Amino acid sequence: AQTVTQSQPEMSVQEAETVTLSCTYDTSESDYYLFWYKQPPSRQMILVIRQEAYKQQNATENRFSVNFQKAAKSFSLKISDSQLGDAAMYFCASFGNEKLTFGTGTRLTIIP
Amino acid sequence: GAVVSQHPSRVICKSGTSVKIECRSLDFQATTMFWYRQFPKQSLMLMATSNEGSKATYEQGVEKDKFLINHASLTLSTLTVTSAHPEDSSFYICSARVGTGFMQYFGPGTRLTVT
Numbered sequence: 001a002q003t004v005t006q007s008q009p010e011m012s013v014q015e016a017e018t019v020t021l022s023c024t025y026d027t028s029e030s031d032y033y034l035f036w037y038k039q040p041p042s043r044q045m046i047l048v049i050r051q052e053a054y055k056q057q058n059a060t061e062n063r064f065s066v067n068f069q070k071a072a073k074s075f076s077l078k079i080s081d082s083q084l085g086d087a088a089m090y091f092c093a094s095f096g097n098e099k100l101t102f103g104t105g106t107r108l109t110i111i112p
Numbered sequence: 113g114a115v116v117s118q119h120p121s122r123v124i125c126k127s128g129t130s131v132k133i134e135c136r137s138l139d140f141q142a143t144t145m146f147w148y149r150q151f152p153k154q155s156l157m158l159m160a161t162s163n164e165g166s167k168a169t170y171e172q173g174v175e176k177d178k179f180l181i182n183h184a185s186l187t188l189s190t191l192t193v194t195s196a197h198p199e200d201s202s203f204y205i206c207s208a209r210v211g212t213g214f215m216q217y218f219g220p221g222t223r224l225t226v227t
Contacts, residue, residue: 043203044221100207102156
């Protein structure tokens with residue numbers, strides 16, 4: 001079984017600043033993958049970044065990067081140079097045993 | 113590439129009727145499709161996993177007879193909500209996967225309102 005916990009229901013950041021969203025997970029799988037998805041008001045799920053658990057190097061996609069701490073089962077998302085278009089719900093997710101399990105989400109507000 | 117569509121995007125039906133939601137992979141063949149349900153301001157919950165040509169696997173607590181899933185081809189899966197009630201009102205999202213990989217591609221979702 002997998003569980004994903006996001007302890008920050010809401011976060012806000014000033015435009016152009018940096019913000020970090022927290023996520024912890026638990027899984028009994030030895031082979032798993034971790035994701036951050038963005039859900040804007042349109043409700044379309046958009047993949048932000050992914051991390052293969054067997055890789056030690058933290059994934060980076062432009063302004064988005066993760067801090068993957070496997071032993072601590074932590075997978076935080078850092079957004080640099082925040083932009084107004086980053087405002088959305090962000091879901092952390094874990095894929096293992098053929099299932100994708102989502103956290104409860106963090107609503108990110110960008111302050112102009 | 114990897115586009116998934118859903119139809120309809122919004123549907124309103126009367127209590128007691130059935131409604132069908134389609135999920136299509138437009139530019140790839142999806143051996144597996146997943147159906148999720150999302151209540152307002154909540155997370156996505158997996159309802160069922162469907163593999164082309166075989167019966168869907170439902171998550172614990174999901175009524176098989178109420179939420180009928182058919183995956184008749186490699187590009188189409190349907191979710192039929194039978195005898196819908198107001199408590200079935202929700203946002204339904206499908207996703208599709210190629211082969212046995214870990215990547216899922218999400219559709220835009222369908223908002224169902226039962227009156």
